[in-house]
Amino acid sequence: MxxxxxxxxxxxxxxxxxxxxxxxxxxxxxxxxxxxxxxxxxxxxxxxxxxxxxxxxxxxxxxxxxxxxxxxxxxxxxxxxxxxxxxxxxxHMGVADAAANPWWWDVLRHGPESRYARFFDVDWSAGPLLLPVLGDDGDGGVAAEGELKLADDSLVYHEHRFPLAPGSGHGTVAQVHGRQHYRLVSWRRGVADLTYRRFFNIDTLACLRxxxxxxxxxxxxxxxxxxxxxxxxxxxxxxxxxxxxxxxxxxxxxxxxxxxxxxxxxxxxxxxxxxxxxxxxxxxGYDALAEISGVFVAPAGRQRLTEAAGLTGTALADVVREAREQVVATMLVAEARRVEALVAALLPRCPAAERADAVRALLVEFPVYRSYLPQHRWALDEAVERAARRRPALRGILTAVRDEMVARPTGPLAVRVQQATGPVMAKGVEDTAIYRHNSLVAVNEVGVDPGRFGVSPGELHATNAAREAGWPATMTTLSTHDTKRSEDVRARLAVLSELPEAYAERFRRWSARQPLGDPLLEPLAWQTLLGAWPIGPERLSAYLLKVARETRVRTNWHDPDLAYEDGVTSWPARVLADATLTAEVRAFVDRIAPPGWSNSLGQKLLQLAGPGVPDVYQGTELWDYSLVDPDNRRPVDFAARRRLLAEIDAGRTPRVDDTGAAKLLVTSRVLRLRRDSPGLFRGYRPVRAEGGAAEHLIGFSRGGDDGVVALATRLPVGLAERGGWADTVVPLPGDAGGWVDVFTGAPVRSPAPRVEDLFGRLPVALLVKKRGS
Structure with missing residues (x-):
């Protein structure tokens, strides 16, 4: 392979x-x-x-x-x-437009007799397939039936069209509707009454068998x-x-x-x-993202940033549990009920309320996205024990559920529980909890343990070595179409962990001058402004509206509080119209941007040169300050990237500035070397500096003594505060010399060069042996 x-x-x-x-x-x-x-x-x-x-x-x-x-x-x-x-x-498949999906259309037309009926995960024993599409009429969708029409052998509701069963098109609209293999119901019934499995909580994505x-x-x-x-x-x-x-x-x-x-x-x-x-x-590659980005976060800044966000005394574990309990009770009711029905068949004499409580507790306490029984049984055991400790009275039910799942790992109960735990984790943590605990949003990312604040060099080396030994062809990434913010936004915001007092003082003044009106969302809003700067009011408003609804405290997707949302979406325009305040924001961004660039280049080098197959998300070979989708799907200016790359190839040595050309240099040189000399990127050994600033260097070698050495700066603010690299050196592997920096072409003549000399132009270096040396 x-x-x-x-x-x-x-x-x-x-x-x-x-x-x-x-x-x-x-x-x-x-x-x-x-x-x-x-x-x-x-x-x-x-x-x-x-x-x-x-x-x-x-x-x-x-x-x-x-x-x-x-x-x-x-x-x-x-x-x-x-x-x-x-x-x-x-x-899953998309079913929002039934006519566009031939399989789904056939299922709606022919019901259980359709050749595709068993393609979809549908409970046909529950009666007609419920389609939650009717408007919010407050009457379960019944009154909205009056808006249905018949046209072209179809049942039509506004822009939606649904097929008719053969021979069922005579009579009134209500009579025709009653003859179908489906029922059009209020969109609100999708939360609890669906008779088909969906992707997470998205009714328009029907799951397959x-x-x-x-x-x-x-x-x-x-x-x-x-x-x-x-x-x-x-x-x-x-x-x-x-x-x-x-x-x-x-x-x-x-x-x-x-x-x-x-x-x-x-x-x-x-x-x-x-x-x-x-x-x-x-x-x-989310696992690599968590480790690589984390090594540029200063753990010492955690307490002050937590205080600034008003989260002192708020246990993150409690925030996560509360969020997961909320999504189970309000968003994933249908999924929980499906499991409850199976538990009822297993324990028919158990009170229904206790069965429901046990199912919810099990889903909430699951430590990972899912188990893969009989593998990863430890996750099921841990979930049962956690839930039983919190609710001792439920231990008997929980134990019985676990025993049934273990005895029949491919049985319906085991399958349904394992299919339900992932959505609870994704919606409860990724899409809710990490928007509620905003001490430093750089660490609130898909795949990142929200309770972890920073990664030590030793931890990164250990995981890199394990990746090279066990999964050398795994993908690694820093940005994806699903990340909450781009790698460069996270890299800039990581600087706040080194400047917690400076940020906290500004956050206090700025939020007093232009309050958002929601203390929970306020830290995230200001950090987003800093991290994505410059950003226009339209982009920031759209992002904050999505976040506010995902937070699910003051508003949500199903029952939006329009007055509250108006305050959130009008906030960016108010802030950006305040000339005095925006001048202060710009000045602070000017302060954190250069160390943010250093972090960006460092994490890019560690990813591209490290173990695994590195992925570059579109456009991120230059600085990219995108936010969560759809912001990160904006068009990429490839013409500008072509021009810059041609200039670099013509001999231009870019500075680390706002053009991002330095990132393009790093990206292109590492990718080319990986492509042209793949043997240089095998194996893994940490490289450690010696001297007063040694903790600020993170590096490794690959390919043996004649391979490559990747070196990057970490925690650049602290490095500057201590006066720079001074006498810090980095002993290189192998013999006395013969190294050259791929990025600058500068030769390295000492077996233990001064780091200050290596990083004269860039805060990163990639060393290779000279040909013939």
Missing amino acids: AAPTSTYRLQFGPHLGLSEAVALTDYLVDLGVGALYASPLLAAAPGSTHGYDLVDPTRTDPGRGGERARLALARRLAEAGLGFVVDVVCN TEDPEVFGALHAETLRWVREGQVTGLRVDHPDGLADPSGYLRRLRAAAPGAWIVVEKVLGAGEELPAGWPVDGTT
């Missing part, structure tokens, strides 16, 4: 089609990329901006260019020697054809945790694509590893 030397993620959609990507191939080659890594390419809902709302797996999405453009791109990539990695959506070989075959036939014909070299599997049997699915996928590089989207908990025996090359 040949892994690419690196990948470059492109987000296909309205701003970028497959034909445009053909023209980008030469730029990717110049950058040093090993493979293009594409967002989903199969037919998605009309107008989809991301492609994860798959509607037809048998054809390339016409909105992204269609089959002809896909073939042209595959041929061009092959000619250029680049791999082609595609995103595989295996868990991919464990069925027929479903697997139909869903993957087109993608696997691309693999067989050599057009696709790698697969990125989206959300395998939602499947009934992730291990079995991955074994089937590997058997069907034996030569492909396969990575899975998997958020690993603290100390968690992929299940033994999974026939994949690794994850999509």
Whole structure:
């Protein structure tokens, strides 16, 4: 299985089609990329901006260019020697537009008799399929039936169209509706009454029974054809945790694509590893993101930042538990009820209220996204013990549930519990808790343990060594389409951990002058302004509205508090219209931006040169100060990147400034070296400095004594405060010399050079042996 030397993620959609990507191939080659890594390419809902709302797996999405453009791109990539990695959506399909999804349309038309009825995870024993689409009429959707119409052998509700069962179209609209295999109900009933499994809490994404070989075959036939014909070299599997049997699915996928590089989207908990025996090359890299970004955060700043945010005495564990309890009780009721019904069958004499309490407690206390029984039983045991300690009276029920799951790991109870724990973790932690505990939002990220504030160099070395030994072809990343903020926003905000007093004093004054009106959201708002600066009021308003609803305290997606939201969305314009205040903000950004650039270059080097297959998210080869999607799907100015790269290749040595050219230099030089000399990037050994500022250097060597040495600056504010590197040196591996810095071309003549000399131009260095030395 040949892994690419690196990948470059492109987000296909309205701003970028497959034909445009053909023209980008030469730029990717110049950058040093090993493979293009594409967002989903199969037919998605009309107008989809991301492609994860798959509607037809048998054809390339016409909105992204269609089959002809896909073939042209595959041929061009092959000619250029680049791999082609595609995103595989295996868990769900988009059903917002029923007419756009042939499988779903057939299910609605023919019900349980449809050839696709068992493709979807539907409980047909519960009666007609409930579709929560009717408006909020306060009457469970009944009154809204009056807005239904009949047209073109369909039932029509505003822009929505639904098929009629054969021979059912006579009579009144209500009579016709009553004859269908589905019922159109209030959108509010999706929270609790769904009769189909959905992706997280999204009613418009219906989950599939991919464990069925027929479903697997139909869903993957087109993608696997691309693999067989050599057009696709790698697969990125989206959300395998939602499947009934992730291990079995991955074994089937590997058997069907034996030569492909396969990575899975998997958020690993603290100390968690992929299940033994999974026939994949690794994850999509959130584990590496957490470690690499964390090494640039100063733990000493935690207490003051926590005080500034008004969170002193607020235990993060309690915030997480409260958030998870809330999402189980309000957003994922249908999922919990599905488990409760199975527990009722197991324990029919147990009071219903106690069964429900036990199920909720089990889901809330699960320590990771899911177990993979019989593997990772420890997660189930830990969840049961946690829940039983908090609710001793439920221990008997919890124990019985655990014992049934262990005895029948592929049984319905085990499957449903394991499918439910992931959504609880994702919605409770990623999309709620980390928006409520805003001491330093740089550490509030997908895949990052929210209770962890900073990573020591020793911890990073240990995880890097383990990655090289166990998962050398896993993907690593710093930014993805799902991260809450880009790598450069996090790098700049990490500087606040070194300047907690300076930030806290400004935060106090600024929030008094232009209050947001929500103490919980206020720290996040001001840190976002600093981290993404310069940012216009429209972008910041859209972001804050999304965050406010995700926080689920003063408002939410289902029941928005419009008055409160108006105060939140008008805040950016008020702040940015305050000339005195914005001058202070700009001045503080000017202070934290240079050390933020140092952090950005450092984490980029550690990722690109470190173990694993590094991914570069589109546009992040320059400074990129994007926020959560859809902000991070904005068009990328590739023309500007081409020009800058050409200037660098012509001999320009960029300074570390706001152009981002220094980041492009680092990115292109490491990627090219990985592509042209992959043997230099095998093995792993820490490299440590000696002297007064040794703690400010993080480095490692790869490829043995004649390989490469990657060196980066960490905690640059503290370094400057102590007077710089002074007498600090870094002993290099191997013999006396012969090294040269790839970024600057400067020779290194000493076996233990002064760090100050190495970092004369940039806060990072990548050393290689001179040819022939």
